[in-house]
Amino acid sequence: MHLYDYLDSGNGYKVRLLLAQLHLPYGWTNVDIDKGETRTAEFLARNANGRIPTLRLDDGTHLAESNAILWYLAEGSGFVPATRQGRAQVLQWMFFEQYSHEPYVATPRYICRHLPADHPRRAELPGRLEKGHAALAVMEGHLAARSFFVDDKYSIADIALYAYTHVAPDGGLELGAYPRVREWLSRVAAQADYVRLLDVPGTGAAT
Numbered sequence: 001m002h003l004y005d006y007l008d009s010g011n012g013y014k015v016r017l018l019l020a021q022l023h024l025p026y027g028w029t030n031v032d033i034d035k036g037e038t039r040t041a042e043f044l045a046r047n048a049n050g051r052i053p054t055l056r057l058d059d060g061t062h063l064a065e066s067n068a069i070l071w072y073l074a075e076g077s078g079f080v081p082a083t084r085q086g087r088a089q090v091l092q093w094m095f096f097e098q099y100s101h102e103p104y105v106a107t108p109r110y111i112c113r114h115l116p117a118d119h120p121r122r123a124e125l126p127g128r129l130e131k132g133h134a135a136l137a138v139m140e141g142h143l144a145a146r147s148f149f150v151d152d153k154y155s156i157a158d159i160a161l162y163a164y165t166h167v168a169p170d171g172g173l174e175l176g177a178y179p180r181v182r183e184w185l186s187r188v189a190a191q192a193d194y195v196r197l198l199d200v201p202g203t204g205a206a207t
Helices: 010-021 066-074 084-114 120-145 156-165 179-189
Strands: 002-005 027-030 054-056 062-064
Touching: 002 010, 010 066, 010 084, 010 156, 062 066, 066 084, 066 156, 084 120, 084 156, 120 156, 120 179, 156 179
Parallel strands: 002 027
Antiparallel strands: 002 054, 054 062
């Protein structure tokens, strides 16, 4: 397999973290989204939507969308519950992550880290951060009586939510008001074969 990715991307990090924890070998190419490298004809032939991560499978086909890639890689492993209800609950939290969390936790981080201080998109931050806090409050409440999001066991639901939550302060979302979320972040980071967001695949070194 070969992962086309951007090192600072939480969506790409989800896939890198799971690949490491599944002990699956893969090649890796950094595709700089800020330089338009996902809009080239070569990249669009892999993913017509022009987004990372995109995973080339062993048969040469390409799979896009980070949570779909997580499901593909994790199916049949201990990272997906064995029960029908458990699997549906994992999907529930993965949909939550993409619809109610990612636009309001990941996007502020991108604006703050990748756009200049006078960029017009800075005007989006107050509204996005308000909804980001709402998403974190939902997570805080859910974690009141459990260690992980589904069946009290680490799964791809946790990976999906962890990727951008653990770096939420980069976008102005401080986590001080969410002690259970912070404890959960520590539990995820303590999992076997954990890798960090900026660890370059294959080197173990951060940029």
